[in-house]
Amino acid sequence: MYSLLLAIIYIAFVSLGLPDSLVGAGWPVMHQDLGVPIASAGIITMIIAGGTILSSLASERLTRRFGVGVVTAVSVALTAAALAGFSFSGAFWMLCLWAIPYGLGAGAVDAALNNYVAVHYAARHMNWLHACWGLGASISPFIMSFALTAGAGWSSAYITVAVLQAVLTVALLFSIPLWRKVNPLVPAHHHEAEDEAPGKGAAHVPLAQALRIRGVWLILTAFFAYCALESTVILWASTYLVTDRGVDAATAAAFASLFLLGITAGRFLAGFVADRIGDRWMIRGGFLAVGLGVLLLGLPVQTTALPLIGLVITGLGCAPIYPAIIHSTPTSFGRRNSQAIIGVQMAAAYTGSTLAPPLFGVLSAWSGMWILPLFLAVLMLLGLLMSERLSRLVPQS
Incomplete structure (x- = not known):
């Protein structure tokens, strides 16, 4: 079970990177199709960033209430839905609307997964997992390039990544029991008796x-x-x-x-x-x-x-x-x-x-x-x- 959960986390980090390069890779074509100035990409990224910041700040309360597995699955589902919404958007205001769940999903899963790995896994896994994020961020421009070269349009790139995210969501939903059962080896410098690990039902630590x-x-x-x-x-x-x-x-x-x-x-x-x-x-x-x-x-x-x-x-x-x-x-x-x-x-x-x-x-x-x-x-x-x-x-x- 330990190895299976670790594999799922690695795939989740690749998935975290997949959407991050799509807007930039497709925007030269997208802004023309939508009839907006090229500088309008900044509005999209600001909305995404705003949602990400809000959900990052709320991640501690959400994770303690529902557990890492549930938060991760729901967050990835949000990004999948947002990417699917991007693919069906025929107007700029629709992209702005779908950017909200896009950002909310990205921030919560980022904070939840990073903390889980920091608490339960050695430093080498943290580095390799973030390298997997870079791998995902490097793959998505190729997906966009292939979609545009094939004449399928930028929307097909978004729906492709949305499907990949949806498949991961299903895998995460089935893996929720593993997050509760698996007890990975904790590095020696984490003293469990003195300092309990954060998890579902633990005491909330207010932002202040x-x-x-x-x-x-x-x-x-x-x-x-x-x-x-x-x-x-x-x-x-x-x-x-x-x-x-x-x-x-x-x-x-x-x-x-x-x-x-x-x-x-x-x-x-x-x-x-x-x-x-x-x-x-x-x-x-x-x-x-x-x-x-x-x-x-x-x-x-x-x-x-x-x-x-x-x-x-x-x-x-x-x-x-x-x-x-x-x-x-x-x-x-x-x-x-x-x-x-x-x-x-x-x-x-x-x-x-x-x-x-x-x-x-x-x-x-x-x-x-x-x-x-x-x-x-x-x-x-x-x-x-x-x-x-x-x-x-x-x-x-």
Whole structure:
């Protein structure tokens, strides 16, 4: 049963990534069919982000009331229904409507699954599971590309992913008893007798109480900074390489995709050493590697090789940070509090991912695209300093 549940969780993480790239991959065609400006994609993503933040904050109460298995199954069902709704939408307002359950489903399942894995599984699984998210996010653009190339239209890509999500929903519904019966091996640093694991029926930890726990604001700031950095690179790196470093558009696009592939591959590799190195060193080493990558990205030298190498190193450095922050949460703040804190962490992550790219867009319009490495360096230093302060404030055993 343990192996079966673990397999289902891995598939669920692939499923988490599948919808995330669909809007961006299909929007060049979608906005024409719907008769809206290309910038309208920002409205869709803002609605999705808003729903995700709300459901992340509510995930602790929902998980304690209904259990991880039920929350996961219902959340995936919500995203499946929303994706099916996208496929049948013939007007922009319909996309906006379906974006609401899309975001609500994504946030709840993200927080619930991340906490379950952080509490019950070793660090290597957290890294490999987040690599599976990257795999899912990489697959969906190919689904959209195939649908458009075959002449089936963007709606067929959405219905394809919706069907995949629906199949996973059925599997999750049948797996609900496993979440209650399976008792995975808990890492030795989690003391069950002293700090009960969160689960169905356990005492609720109010948001205000979670935010008052020592060190929580430090990790929230670090998480916000990391996700802001990652999303800014994803959106703006290719433009920076072309406008300020003289890289041709095709090469810039290829290396921008290598940033995401670097994150995915880096998480697979990190899984082999995470248990030996520990979460704190994975976070520290990740931020330092990002710093090296950003330095190479911004060095004022007459060569295109260094910024391209810097972008790849930045992706590899980003790889272990997100999984390690999540996995360290039960150890730093207690298993009883971890679901509430991880829910707030997800909200901080989505807030950073939503606000940072447009903020950089405004700044670059005023000063020029050359400030990208400086912007990234500030976020890197903020994340590193906050995580180091937490290491001194809340030592891990």
